[in-house]
Amino acid sequence: MEKNEFFLKRIRELANLSYQRDIVTFSDFLNLNEQNMVSSLKQQFPQVVMETFGGYVNAERQMVAFHPDALAFTWEYPIDCLKIEPKAIKFSENLSYRDYMGALLNLGVDRSVIGDIIVQEKAAWFFCQSKMTEFFLENLCRVRHTNILITKVNDPEEFPHPNLESINGTCASVRLDSLIALAFKASRSSMVSYIESGQVFVNGKLITSNGYEPKEGDIVSVRGKGRFIFDGVSHQTKKGRYGVRILLYV
Structure with a gap:
């Protein structure tokens, strides 16, 4: 507290x-x-x-x-994007999110200066506070046993795009517990504890009601499981079930 x-x-x-x-x-x-x-x-x-x-x-x-409310000048967030890639792909390891996070935190920085880390094959991008950019550029030289190159990404067009897996299924109602169960291939009853214990967020807002109905485009995050975008209802079956689409971050 x-x-x-x-x-x-x-x-x-x-x-x-x-x-x-x-x-x-x-x-x-x-x-x-x-x-x-x-x-x-x-x-x-x-x-x-x-x-x-x-x-x-x-x-x-x-x-x-x-x-x-009446601010009269323009401003920007003090956020930079940095790209990590191996110096020699031939000798590089298969690195995970945990490997990249560990390498960053081992530099002695606090987690709060680092934003999301997006890992793709043989590369990763992470967002950080601008005041920390030079520190990372000068001090991060290895992830596990792989020697790396780290560069600042200046063109927003080159920013990474998270990988999304499309999931289609049906549920009796478009409730939060049903959507979470579909996204993470679990029973609806097993997901109730996640909601009731305060581990589920919709667009960053804590939701503790199983019957909450997300809207199309909402981002649902479950601690320890992952997150997904609710992509809406595609159809309704003859038995009255709803065909829904989910885009799961992978």
């Missing part, structure tokens, strides 16, 4: 500073639970706009920007 109270105190300080000095302030990269806590504070600061972004569309870890 003390950790959460300290976090909320820091968020209030950032919101107040933005309003008092008429400037834009930024949080660290926040996980889904932290984003949900920030969202719960919005009504306390009606004069301050709170926006989130993680470096690319639909990022899970996001930074919150605080700025006065």
Whole structure:
């Protein structure tokens, strides 16, 4: 509880500073639970706009920007994208998300300065606070036993696109528990505990109701399982079941 109270105190300080000095302030990269806590504070600061972004569309870890409602100048999030690739593909290992994350954290940095990490074959991209870019460029030289090259990606067109697996199925109703069960190939009853224990988020908002009905385009995240986009209802069967589409992040 003390950790959460300290976090909320820091968020209030950032919101107040933005309003008092008429400037834009930024949080660290926040996980889904932290984003949900920030969202719960919005009504306390009606004069301050709170926006989130993680470096690319639909990022899970996001930074919150605080700025006065009538801000008159343009601004950008202090986020950079860095690409990691092996120096010699022939001698490189098959590296996982955990390998890349471990290499970054072994540099002694806090998880909050790093956003999402997107791993694809023989390469990975990660988002970080701009103030940390030079540090990573100078100090990250190996992931496990693989010597790597790390470069800053300046063109947004070259940013990575997460791999999505299309899943089609039917369910009796378009409820949150049914969609999660379909996405992760589990029984609906086994997914109830995830929802009731506060491990499920829709668009970064904590949802604890099994009967909640996501809308088309919503991003559903389940701690320890993964996340997916609810891509909508395609049809209704003769027995009254709904054909749904899900795009699972893989």
